[in-house]
Every structure is written in structure tokens, then in C-alpha cells.
Amino acid sequence: APPLLPLLPGEPSEESSLEEQRAAPDAGSPISSFFNSSGTKRLPQAIIIGVKKGGTRALLEFLRVHPDVRAVGAEPHFFDRNYERGLAWYRELMPRTLEGQITMEKTPSYFVTKEAPARISSMCKGTKLIVVVRDPVTRAISDYTQTLSKKPDIPTFESLTFKNRTTGLIDTSWSAIQIGIYAKHLENWLLHFPIGQILFVSGERLISDPAGELGRVQDFLGLKRIITDKHFYFNKTGNLLLFCCTILSFPWEMSSGLGLRSQWG
Numbered sequence: 001a002p003p004l005l006p007l008l009p010g011e012p013s014e015e016s017s018l019e020e021q022r023a024a025p026d027a028g029s030p031i032s033s034f035f036n037s038s039g040t041k042r043l044p045q046a047i048i049i050g051v052k053k054g055g056t057r058a059l060l061e062f063l064r065v066h067p068d069v070r071a072v073g074a075e076p077h078f079f080d081r082n083y084e085r086g087l088a089w090y091r092e093l094m095p096r097t098l099e100g101q102i103t104m105e106k107t108p109s110y111f112v113t114k115e116a117p118a119r120i121s122s123m124c125k126g127t128k129l130i131v132v133v134r135d136p137v138t139r140a141i142s143d144y145t146q147t148l149s150k151k152p153d154i155p156t157f158e159s160l161t162f163k164n165r166t167t168g169l170i171d172t173s174w175s176a177i178q179i180g181i182y183a184k185h186l187e188n189w190l191l192h193f194p195i196g197q198i199l200f201v202s203g204e205r206l207i208s209d210p211a212g213e214l215g216r217v218q219d220f221l222g223l224k225r226i227i228t229d230k231h232f233y234f235n236k237t238g239n240l241l242l243f244c245c246t247i248l249s250f251p252w253e254m255s256s257g258l259g260l261r262s263q264w265g
């Protein structure tokens with residue numbers, strides 16, 4: 001059972017990355033106290049449920065620019081690790097919203113958690129679900145690279161991937177491979193949600209055509225298309241995607257492997 005330690009609202013869980021912690025609500029800043037002082041904490045109406053290393057952080061941070069979206073920055077891990085804490089605990093993590101605003105969170109491990117679909121459905125059958133999918137091979141490499149950075153002594157990617165290098169037999173029980181068998185996990189979700197309630201976002205297009213993907217996401221969420229191509233530009237090196245939050249005049253930089261950082265920080 002998960003440890004029942006009292007987490008503060010928005011506090012990242014013990015396994016959250018630095019990237020997540022940087023994106024956690026900046027309690028105490030003048031801007032956040034202004035937004036946090038009014039409205040009501042509501043359970044999320046939309047959740048980014050996966051996939052790990054698909055580009056979920058980028059998507060959530062892009063969406064947070066929308067004035068009708070409020071999201072918890074850190075991953076709550078409610079429907080996998082913290083379910084015993086109860087819905088009141090979960091709601092407490094959420095930012096306050098005004099009428100018409102959507103509450104969101106992202107926890108990519110939900111997609112591969114057997115219990116998550118039934119649990120989310122029992123919270124609200126109408127919850128909108130978003131899955132950022134990415135080529136399973138590059139996803140697995142990204143996953144492996146993250147683990148390697150924490151545990152440099154793990155075996156090579158190749159030796160973990162193949163049961164038998166000569167026959168090419170793949171070890172589908174290795175989590176980096178297992179997570180990428182999207183169809184298998186999806187079956188579990190379709191037992192509880194109609195396909196129309198699940199939006200698949202391309203992790204690749206989130207980099208090559210972010211405005212296009214964000215258009216689809218805003219439509220799916222029933223939001224006015226406010227995030228457009230005006231919010232994105234590539235810098236001169238071509239591989240850094242810069243994202244401008246014009247509402248707060250706060251430029252963020254999203255880049256492959258570099259995560260999210262303020263250009264001012």
C-alpha cells in the first residue's frame with residue numbers, strides 16, 4: 001500500500017522528476033496567489049493518462065496557457081499509487097477554477113495501470129481522456145535513457161530488449177517494451193470508456209506541428225481555439241521549440257532532452 005504521508009496540494013510525489021517539480025504550482029508567487037484566491041477546487045474533467053515519455057509534460061504545459069484550463073503541475077498519481085487517500089485528497093490537489101474553466105492533471109502511468117479505467121470511470125463516466133502516443137521504439141529508448149541517468153549500471157538497451165539476439169525474439173515483459181504495446185493497454189480502457197472519449201495525440205506532431213495538435217486537443221476539450229501557431233516558434237538551431245505564453249508574457253522553452261525551463265530562469 002502507498003505510504004499515507006500528508007502531501008501538500010500540488011506537492012510532487014517522491015518519484016517525480018526535477019522537470020515535474022519545476023512545473024509544480026509556484027505557491028507563493030504573486031501570480032499564483034492572485035489565481036488561487038478565487039474559484040472552487042474541482043475534480044478533473046480531463047486527464048492526460050499517458051503515455052510515459054510520450055510528450056505529456058509538453059502537452060500539459062502548452063494547455064496551461066489556455067485561460068480556460070487550470071492544471072496541477074506535479075503528477076498526482078492518484079489512480080495508481082494514492083487511491084486509498086480518497087477523492088477529497090485528490091480534489092484538494094487541484095487548482096481552483098472559475099465557472100467554465102477545465103481542471104486537468106497528467107499522470108502518464110495511468111495508461112498502463114489495470115485499475116485506473118474503472119477508478120476514473122467511477123469518479124466520473126464523462127471524464128475526457130488524452131493519450132500522447134509516440135513511436136514505441138523511440139519511447140522505449142527515452143524511457144531507458146531516463147532510467148540509465150539514475151542507474152548507470154543497468155544492462156545495455158539491446159540486452160534488455162532481446163530475449164534472443166539471434167532470433168530477434170523480444171522480451172515483452174520488460175517495462176520499456178511493455179508500455180509501448182498500446183493496443184493491449186487500450187483494450188482495458190475500452191471496457192470502461194467509449195473510444196470517442198479518448199483523444200490520441202501524436203508525440204511526434206507535438207514537436208513538428210504543435211499548433212495543429214493543440215487545435216485538435218482544444219476542440220476535443222470543447223475549448224475556444226486560443227492556442228495557435230502564433231504561440232510557437234523554432235529558434236535558429238531548428239531543433240529547439242520555443243513556446244511563448246503571451247498571456248503572462250512568460251516565454252518557456254521546450255526542447256528535446258532539455259525538458260522545460262523558463263528563458264528567464
Ligand SMILES: Nc1ncnc2c1ncn2[C@@H]1O[C@H](COP(=O)(O)OS(=O)(=O)O)[C@@H](OP(=O)(O)O)[C@H]1O
Pocket residue numbers: 017051052053054055056057058059108138142143145203204206207210241254255256257258259
Ligand atoms: N514540445 C514537445 N513535444 C513533444 N515532446 C516533447 C516536446 N518537448 C519535449 N518533448 C519530449 O517528450 C519526452 C518526455 O515525455 P513526457 O513529458 O511524457 O515524459 S514523462 O513521462 O512525464 O517523464 C522527452 O523525450 P526524449 O527527449 O526523447 O527523452 C522530451 O524531449
